Amino acid sequence: MIVIGGGLAGLAAGVALADAGWRVRLFEQRPFLGGRATSYVLPDGEHVDNCQHVTLGCCTNLEDFYRRVGASDKIRFFDRLLFLDPQGRRGEMKAGALPAPFHFAGSFASFAPLMLPDKLSIARAMLNIIRHAGSSPDLCEGDGLSMLEWLRRRGQTKRAINRFWRVVLVSALDEELGRTDARFGVDVFWKAFLSNSTGYRVGVPVVPLSSLYHGCKEEIERRGGEVVLRSPVRGLKLESGQLAGVRFDENREESADAYIFAIPHTALAELLPESLKRSDPSLAHLDKIKTSPITGVHFWFDRPVLDEPFVTLLDTTTQWIFNKTALYGGSGGDPKRATDSSEGTQYLQLVISASYDLLQKSREEIIDLCLAEVCHALPKARDAQLLKATVIKEAAATFSPEPGVDRWRPGQSTAIPGLFLAGDWTQTGWPATMEGAVRSGYLAAEALLRSSGAPKTFLRRDLAPDGFIQMWLGGKPASQRREF
Ligand SMILES: Cc1cc2nc3c(=O)[nH]c(=O)nc-3n(C[C@H](O)[C@H](O)[C@H](O)COP(=O)(O)OP(=O)(O)OC[C@H]3O[C@@H](n4cnc5c(N)ncnc54)[C@H](O)[C@@H]3O)c2cc1C
Numbered sequence: 001m002i003v004i005g006g007g008l009a010g011l012a013a014g015v016a017l018a019d020a021g022w023r024v025r026l027f028e029q030r031p032f033l034g035g036r037a038t039s040y041v042l043p044d045g046e047h048v049d050n051c052q053h054v055t056l057g058c059c060t061n062l063e064d065f066y067r068r069v070g071a072s073d074k075i076r077f078f079d080r081l082l083f084l085d086p087q088g089r090r091g092e093m094k095a096g097a098l099p100a101p102f103h104f105a106g107s108f109a110s111f112a113p114l115m116l117p118d119k120l121s122i123a124r125a126m127l128n129i130i131r132h133a134g135s136s137p138d139l140c141e142g143d144g145l146s147m148l149e150w151l152r153r154r155g156q157t158k159r160a161i162n163r164f165w166r167v168v169l170v171s172a173l174d175e176e177l178g179r180t181d182a183r184f185g186v187d188v189f190w191k192a193f194l195s196n197s198t199g200y201r202v203g204v205p206v207v208p209l210s211s212l213y214h215g216c217k218e219e220i221e222r223r224g225g226e227v228v229l230r231s232p233v234r235g236l237k238l239e240s241g242q243l244a245g246v247r248f249d250e251n252r253e254e255s256a257d258a259y260i261f262a263i264p265h266t267a268l269a270e271l272l273p274e275s276l277k278r279s280d281p282s283l284a285h286l287d288k289i290k291t292s293p294i295t296g297v298h299f300w301f302d303r304p305v306l307d308e309p310f311v312t313l314l315d316t317t318t319q320w321i322f323n324k325t326a327l328y329g330g331s332g333g334d335p336k337r338a339t340d341s342s343e344g345t346q347y348l349q350l351v352i353s354a355s356y357d358l359l360q361k362s363r364e365e366i367i368d369l370c371l372a373e374v375c376h377a378l379p380k381a382r383d384a385q386l387l388k389a390t391v392i393k394e395a396a397a398t399f400s401p402e403p404g405v406d407r408w409r410p411g412q413s414t415a416i417p418g419l420f421l422a423g424d425w426t427q428t429g430w431p432a433t434m435e436g437a438v439r440s441g442y443l444a445a446e447a448l449l450r451s452s453g454a455p456k457t458f459l460r461r462d463l464a465p466d467g468f469i470q471m472w473l474g475g476k477p478a479s480q481r482r483e484f
Helices: 008-019 060-068 105-109 116-131 147-153 158-173 182-194 209-222 265-271 274-279 363-377 434-451 467-474
Strands: 002-004 025-027 039-041 047-049 075-078 080-084 090-094 202-205 226-228 235-239 242-247 259-261 291-301 310-313 320-323 346-353 386-399 419-421
Touching: 002 008, 008 025, 008 060, 008 209, 008 259, 008 434, 039 209, 060 209, 060 434, 090 105, 105 116, 116 158, 116 182, 147 158, 147 182, 158 182, 158 346, 202 209, 209 226, 235 274, 259 434, 291 363, 310 363, 346 363, 363 386, 419 434
Parallel strands: 002 025, 002 259, 025 226, 080 310, 259 419
Antiparallel strands: 039 047, 075 202, 080 090, 235 242, 291 346, 291 386, 310 320, 320 346
8 A cells, every 4th residue: 555645644644554454555755754743954964843733641552552653752841831931920830739720720820920810711612612512512513613712702801711721722723712712712611621631732842853753754664565755646647537656757657555745735626627626516616725824943052041841922922932042952952062061051842832923933033032022031041142043934834723613624544445634634523733733644544444345443532531631521321522
């Protein structure tokens, strides 16, 4: 069988099928694996991630994938989130001794950037999510309800929206609240913050992203398969209207009994012939799935300016600051410097999701804006010298989770024999995340095996509810429980 695309979706499908005994041939157009969740070397020799990527404790399939490819020990989990506002107030989120859903009660009560009316309004909305076990009747309204409207209906204060809901959800979903389907927003809080006490833990790679995928090639090759880089698929070969192969440069063709296309929806829309789009109506609307941007800003300072592994800024353009030097154990991502932190420099990476306002700004404008915010938030940066800076704008970083987007997302099976789909944009129930991509790969592998008459399950269940939520859901009839 052939997999096209070596991002997380294609890798997850390929590794799962190899595990099921299939000979997998994976073709990737670029010279490295990992797709959007990868890292590369800049012309000046610096190894940078294509933006910081974080996972959460509730991402059970990504965790399973890392385990399969031997990368679990390259992810470090943190259970404390630190927030800084421009007035210098600090807020901390950390699970306390109380069982879910009250595990944040202590840190929420003392969270300085929010006032009492904000906290009361948030608590009311949280109770609403809990009462409906992560779902509520208005989430199924018409063409989808925006998160902003969902919050307004629940009387959220302006500060609660800007300093709490927006902060968490714009980072998690890469879209503004007014353009986000409330179903995704509510799900983030239910799965990561309310239904259990560990789903919120933030996992950050301690190596450059591309180092996470070394084990994938080995897994696929162990079963006689191959991973071929620098091999863009240029077209599909049809015979009697059926998919009979894929075309590469120089008229090279490859054929197999099944194909998983694990490329972005925009690339697939261009590759698919009109006749195939007509054979399966779910393939005819890929252009309706919009995209949203993320901007990463990389700063190298001549001295340490941040003591924490990462912080979240409130009321600023900059949303997260990651201390890459600390996360890499002092190596700044360069394996040669892994044991040598004596240079004393510090590499920070800033993330700005849904960065529509930055798309038109020049690199210099973005650096000036973010540097001023860093100096305001981190006093040590004011005396430090910025040695160099890089801006990476991803205009189409993820698909936009706008209200009703799910109706345009095709499943992993298609009406075309032998053609399967994977990618964070296919029907996974999840937004555009690494977890969503791995889920799609596992689902595509399951669909392929089902069609071959030898079904196998790869998809992992969601994190089990714990604390009072477990007791409460355990007492409900099965028809009223949500799938976990
Ligand atoms: C800047 C940024 C920050 C992000 N931050 C996070 C985060 O913190 N946490 C999180 O969970 N998610 C994050 N994401 C989202 C996450 O990266 C994606 O959801 C996930 O990586 C998508 O995987 P995929 O395999 O579906 O697609 P992709 O990663 O896009 O993989 C598709 C692959 O197909 C290849 N390809 C395309 N066309 C062809 C062709 N014709 N022939 C052969 N190969 C082809 C591409 O080169 C690519 O390798 C972020 C994304 C970006 C861009």
